[in-house]
Amino acid sequence: MSQTTRIPDVYGPGTFTDRVFVPVPQDTERIFRLLVSQTPGFTQDESLLSKVHFEGEEYPVLPGPIKAVPVAAALHAMLGVVADEILSLRGLDDPNRQIAVNTTHVAFWLGSVALVYLGGQTMASLGQQGKLKSYLTDWEKGWHSTPLKLRGTGIYPTRNPGEWYSLHGSLDVPPLLRSLGIDPDEPNITTNDAAAAHIANFTSLHSPAELEMHMLLRGFCGTICFTPESWSSSAMGRALASHPLINVRPTPYASPTPPTSFPPFNPTNTLPLAGIKVLELTRIIAGPQIGALLSSYGADVIRINAPHLPDITTLQLTLTAGKRTIALDLNDPDDKAHLHSLLREADVFLQGFRPGALTKHGLGLEDLLCLAAQRKKGIVYVSESCYGPDGLYASRPGWQQIADCASGASYVTGRGLDLTDGECVLPPLPISDMSTGVVGAIGTMMALRDRATKGGSYVVHAALVGVNVVALSEGVGLYPREVVKEGQERFGWGEMRGSHHVLDLLRNVLAGWEGSEVLRGYLREGSGWWQSWEGSDFGGERLSILRPVVRFRRGDTGEDEEGVTPEWKSPSVPYAKWAKEDGQIFKVRHSTNDDAEKMKDMVDLQWYLIVACSLAGAADPPELEDDESDDDFDPNTLTIKQGPHMDKWVY
Structure with missing residues (x-):
């Protein structure tokens, strides 16, 4: 579809609406090709791009005119392409491998922070019964208690x-x-x-x-509700427009470092990012989603929460999958020193605070480039923010809701709902949060790919506003009014207003999906769209969350390719699960019941202890012992006997 086939200003100044509806999978293929062509450093090799295949329902399954699902699905496909490149670098090249993305799955993924089964019951059901809180440690500090x-x-x-x-x-x-x-x-x-x-x-x-x-x-945090045109013509909009959506760049002014090959696969993890170590210092959704995607592709991710900062309690059920979680307070000198010791071996540092906000803690880009030079090994610095790396508003605080209003997405949503007096409404799911997560993950994997072949360190920027701007662009287009109306009739979504919180809107969308016979079947725990673990850390109940989107399929059979198709190697865990404890012993609780995975956890933990001890000047790492008196090894009772200089090691 050429840009001349779009009608300007249907949803207000600076909007571009399709004249003809194109089924979602086909439109996603076009948008995928568009984003690929706009991304510096992304492969243009047709033999790789042609591996991508989109499937799913033909009609949109979200309210409003914005093509959130096709854009997010195209981004997931790009993530799959880079992962396929990395598999080839690691000796698992397969020219017949297919990269499948189901667009309906992507729609659910956009709301997946609320799509959870615990003990066979949905998160919504547990909440209505008043049972959900009993499974979760409260991190919200009463932020919405009235x-x-x-x-x-x-x-x-x-x-x-x-x-x-x-x-x-x-x-x-x-x-x-x-x-x-x-x-x-x-x-x-x-x-x-x-x-x-x-x-x-x-x-x-x-x-x-x-x-x-x-x-x-x-x-304080706030923004004028811009139209797409007024945002793009502003100084802030022009600054952000000077950067590509997937913003990856080497750091040529830094001391050069040689290529860093991907580590050898181990028997329990042959996913694309196996052996890559990620240190994640983020909050809420967008930054943690970057980490969750990286962990689903095999990376070893340590998520750090500041004990004094609130977070959304229920996000523990989804966004910690495949991660280990600890609590560190950067205002505590010992905790800060511990974080810096972890950084010495990290391949990726992922942070979700305002650009420059962490410099006072020695965690700015320049600080980590100095570290990379000292260790002679490049690092990937990933910065997730609201407004991007520069411009007048770069240092302003911002969240998903702010990005939606600044970019014009909320204005367009309000016009799509036919609200009067210019009322603006948030898009109905945490769309920019989740999509920014994919943007950051793509950039991270491109940087790791290039570090392996070219050397050096890389900086990746993922901006919430940037995702919205692309979704509102003329190249992508908006759905015609009749398509928006048909969606409303099909799903019967309830009222959506400007004062509604994103949680209100999310529940509204989920109710519409549950009312659809087709979509309701996909949402059932036994549909095959879920990844499950028995005996989770949440009350010991079976935990099921929406599985990763991308499927690598064998060209000969069309079946999922085991061992390389994204999956989480361990279940979601509470924030700060591996918290600091007093005394001489630090308890390590494992979440998986698979003996091979438990053994892998122990081996990885021993490696981290060796690193920590060497950094602290200790000759030997502490011993790993089994608490039990019987002869059967049980990693669930594994403890670490404190060794020299280990008084502040947190795990």
Whole structure:
């Protein structure tokens, strides 16, 4: 479909709408080719690109005109292509290998943080019964414990007719509300609707520019709800547009380092990234999704949470899959030293804080390039942010909701819902969060591929706003109004408004899917679209989460290629599972019941202990012992006897 076949401004200034509907899998193939052509450093080898095959329902399964599913599916296919390149570098080349992406699976993946079975029951069902909290450690610190706290993150009218503003409380809403003259503890506000109306009364007193200046001066999170045109013509929009969506670049000004080959496969892991070590310092969804994708392709990921920073409790059920989790406070000198010791052996450092925010902790790009030079081994520095690496707003705090409103995605969604007075509404799932996760993972794998063949260190930027801008671009296009209307009739989605939190919208979409006979079948735990583990860390219950999207298939049989098709090698675990303990023994609890996987965990752990001891100046690593008095080895009772200089090792 050429760009001349699109109609301008159907959904407002700067929008481009398809004249003719193209079934989702076919349209995704076109968008895949478009994104490939726009990505510097991505292969243009037709023998590799032609391996990709898209399948799935022909019609869109999300509300609104934005082609979120085709864009995300195209990105997953690109991730599969880079993984196939890496497999070839590692001696597992197969010219007949097929890369399959189901677009309906991708739609579910966009909402997968809520698609969980625990003990055979859905997360939604457990929540309705009041049972979910009993399985999870609370990390939310009451951030949405009252209607005002929940609705403190939302889109509200301003003094200017037709212009709206997005507030975001950054999981600590009271300071933001107080700055606006709103008492966060107002006792008479007892419902979500009343809270939204109360906040709207205050925002309506100010223009968008006044609210923007208020946020800037006080360091709070918020944004004007731009149209696609007004964003692209702004200084911030132009700065971001100067970068490709998948933004990977070498660091030629750094000390050169030689090529770093991928490590040899071990018998229990022949996935593309097996043996790659990733240190993840992120929160909420986008950054953790990068890590979850890398772990599904075989990387060894250590997720770090700051014990004093809130996070969304239920995300532990999905976004820690395949990872090990610890808690470190960078304001604690010992914890900071421990993190730096882990970095010495990391291939990838993944961080989800504002550009430059970690420099004060010695975790800026330049700091890690110095480390790479010292060890003579390149590193991949991955930065996930809202606005990208530079420009006026690069250092502003931002989340998915902010990116949706800044880019114009919320404006377009509101016009697609036929709301009046310019009301803007978030896209119905954490789409930019999840899609930015794929963008970051693609960049990381491209960088690791190039490090293996060319050497050097690499920096990868993944920007939430950038994903939305591409999805709104003329090259991608928007669905016609009649297609949006047909989707609403097919799924019967409920009301969507500006003040609704992304969690409200997510539940709305899930309800529509459950009402569809076809989609309801895919969502059943036994449909084959799930990866399951018995005896999880969450109450000992069986845990099932949506399996990874990309399937590598054999060219001769069409069956999944075992050993290389993405899967998580271990289940999701609580945040900070391997937490610091007092005394002379650090307990290590394993989540898998597979003896081979337990043994692999022990071998990997021993390797980390050797590294830590050598860095600390100890001659020998601590012993690994089995607690049990019987003769049968049981890694579930494995402990680490503290050795020299190991008083601060956390696992």
